[in-house]
Amino acid sequence: MDMWWKVGLVLVMCSGLTSSEAREEHWDSSPRSMVLRVPVETLDFGFVPSVVYETHAYYEPGPIGVLFHMVHAFLYVVQPNPFPKDLIVKMVQQNMGGIKGNDYKKPENVVLLLQAIYYELGFIVLTVLGVIFVLFVPIVGLCFCVCRCCENCGGEMHQRQKKNGDCLRGFYMATLITTSVFLAVGVTVAYAANQNITNQIKSTRRFVSTNIRDLKSFANYTPAQIDYLSAQYTTAKNKVLSDLDNIGTLLGGQIHNQLEREVVPALDNALRMTTVKVEGAIKAMRETKEALESVTTSLEILQEGTGRLQNSLQSERASLSNTLNDRACSNGDVTHTCNTIHGTLSQLALSANFHGLPDVEAPLANLDAVLKTDLSNIVQKGYSSFNDTPRLVREQTKAIVLEMKGLLDKSGGEIIGFTKMFPLEPALENFTKFLTESQKNIEAYYPQIDQLDFYRWIGCVVICCMVVLVLAFNFLGLLCGSCGYDKNATPTTRGCLSNTGGNLLMASVGFSFIFSWMLMGIVVTTFVVGGNIEKLVCEPLANRQIFKIIDTPYMVHPAKKNFLPGMLFQDPNIDLTIGSMYRDCYENNGLYSALQLETKFNFNKFLNATVYNPELTKIFNSVNVDLRGMLLLEQEDKDNLIDFANTGIGDIDYQAYLTEVNKGVTVVDLLSYANELEVQADRLPRGALENALKGHASSIRQIHKEQVVPMEQAMKFVKARGTLSQSIKLLQKTSRELPIKVTNVFNAIETVEYLIANNASHVVKKETDKFIKNIVGYFSQYTEWVKHSLGTEVAQCKPISNIIDSLEIVACSFIVDSVNTFWFGLGGCCLLLIPSIIISVKLAKFYRRMDTEDVYDDSMDVVVCGYHNESLYGINNPVMSSYPSYDTMRWYPRASAPPRQPDW
Incomplete structure (x- = not known):
């Protein structure tokens, strides 16, 4: 951090500015300088050498942006409250020294705590529900397993046949397919978010590279821009010299034209x-x-x-x-x-x-x-x-013109000398070396970053594979069960493929109980972190509300009003904020304007004191044309x-x-x-x-x-x-x-x-004043042009705002949005695992081979239950004898059922 502040100070020095407190603006004391007349001719100072920065701090997420918007909408539903700027400021200011002992019980701290809880209420509720899910799902799964081992909760290998059994099976199958499709969508969303982070790593490198190149361009072009500003004094000086050389025609001609009437x-x-x-x-x-x-x-x-x-x-x-x-x-x-x-x-x-x-x-x-x-x-x-008036004026002002030319050359030398008095070249060379070394150091971490990202990607893929495993069992179970299902087979005579489908569905249930609570734990953790970062950092950074917190007076230090000028100039009373600096840099204004350097390095004051020096003012005031000798x-x-x-x-x-x-x-x-x-x-x-x-x-x-x-x-x-x-x-x-x-x-x-x-x-005095004001107007054009150029064209600080925007894109768009999308898709999967478990258990009954089944006796109109083996006991069952393909060992239900018809 210290190094970056040093870099900032070097950039300030590169602007070629220094304090001119020792110089006074003598020209303001001259009456003629109070109102400047716009010169007849507008001077063309050309264009300041411009630099085109490479960084385009703009990110268009593409198709995945739809998912980002969905996550943002969900977070808005969870947390619809506006950014708590005042709450954060109060909490930071009141607790700046740390909370000790019973400070928590202070009314003001209690109020702030309640306000914070109210703001985080949506996150708290969902987090509590997630924690409950994490805690209860393993317990429920354990109880479910124990219950099924005791032949309860569907663990008994007997299926009661109902008249609407096929409808129920179709409903369960459709519901499970739908649930599985949504599960697939959810895991696809999570995988896409995971892959998006990896894909944007290269973009992150591009941002780093272009931002460093922009900083180098910023440093390299600034001296040339300042030299151009000082060199353009020659344009104003040459125009003034031209007017002075033609004073007979310009001033004498105007006097002649006025008197001519x-x-x-x-x-x-x-x-x-x-x-x-x-x-x-x-x-x-x-x-x-x-x-x-x-x-x-x-x-x-x-x-x-x-x-x-x-x-x-x-x-x-x-x-x-x-x-x-x-x-x-x-x-x-x-x-x-x-x-x-x-x-x-x-x-x-x-x-x-x-x-x-x-x-x-x-x-x-x-x-x-x-x-x-x-x-x-x-x-x-x-x-x-009378027509010889220009010659008479030229003769009378000859000595004044010579003296004025000497002073103009002197002022030009002072301006050029001022821009050369600082060791800019060594400072810029050191700064460029620092940027080069920094870029090398950052690039040296790229392999480690890639490796860490690979591990992260593998971990997220493993997490997604947990859901994919459940999905695989669901779809395989549905496929096997649907393909192996025989509508004429009884529950005890179902085929192996159908029975395998049911077993696969029960396997998906088991894996769902095993993985769902772990997945929910990951979802809750990333939801709390990522959601709050989005609401408390990314959103206020996008709408620049976060700058208002940092720029709040006495926010960082109780004795320092403004943070940025206190760090840069050791003067916290300067009205300079990070928000204003960011706005100026975002509009690609000059660093001189963005950092309000006129408060410390008033180049315009120096320029005015140099151009409008007292000697020049005295000469201007001594210009006098006397026509009494005509x-x-x-x-x-x-x-x-x-x-x-x-x-x-x-x-x-x-x-x-x-x-x-x-x-x-x-x-x-x-x-x-x-x-x-x-x-x-x-x-x-x-x-x-x-x-x-x-x-x-x-x-x-x-x-x-x-x-x-x-x-x-x-x-x-x-x-x-x-x-x-x-x-x-x-x-x-x-x-x-x-x-x-x-x-x-x-x-x-x-x-x-x-x-x-x-x-x-009076005509002579009026025209003389106009001529002098024209001369002063050329200098005024130059100083105004310098002021405008310093504020908008010299040392344009777009790279600084680009750095902030790039950090926002990398941190929020690349990482936070992707992380939030990951838990959003994964959370949906966790929620959908619950109906998947229930439906899979229900549907498995229709695919698995049962040990017993319902048998309805038409003659006795009763159902006989228990084990029955025709060959062993020799009992001839008139009802079952009509179905020779049935197995001889069957379970019978405890309740009666309508007689089975052949068309069922």
């Missing part, structure tokens, strides 16, 4: 404003710029011509004024004309003053710079900067937007341009003025004044032709080139809307930057 619409709005509204203004500015450039070129021409024209007109106006101031204009009628002409001199002046127009060089320069600014590209830079617009782009909004085109005096362009070159048409001057000159008398005025008209025409006409053509060209008036009007409208539109774009982008820098912090 608000950032991208803002950028899209800015891009839409640049493409729809601002681009329209840019088109107008581009057309206006071209028009202004043309106007600027034309204005240079006009301004240059305006100067020459103004000088020419001033000179002509001065010359004409001098002419009109001549004395000739002082004469009567001439004076009015001169005064009229003198009054029109002011019309010889410029109408459009192009020199007074504002300079557009600066606005043109600003327009040129603005038109070179690509607003769509500025917004696209914002997209690009700029959608560089300062240069912001300045370009400001310059775009402040081109200065809104400050141009567009009305002055429009006014001057719409004016004529001169105040009056010079050709009309020259023609009017000639008309006035024609009204004057001929002379020098007339000629002088006509000369001035000719000069004016010359000025118009040489200076005014080219300027008018230049102005027409400007108007024709770009409809300057319309362009200026469009630019005037655009110049008022453009700063507002550009400012809206600028404000939209700045709003997005503010959102990313400030309001996005």
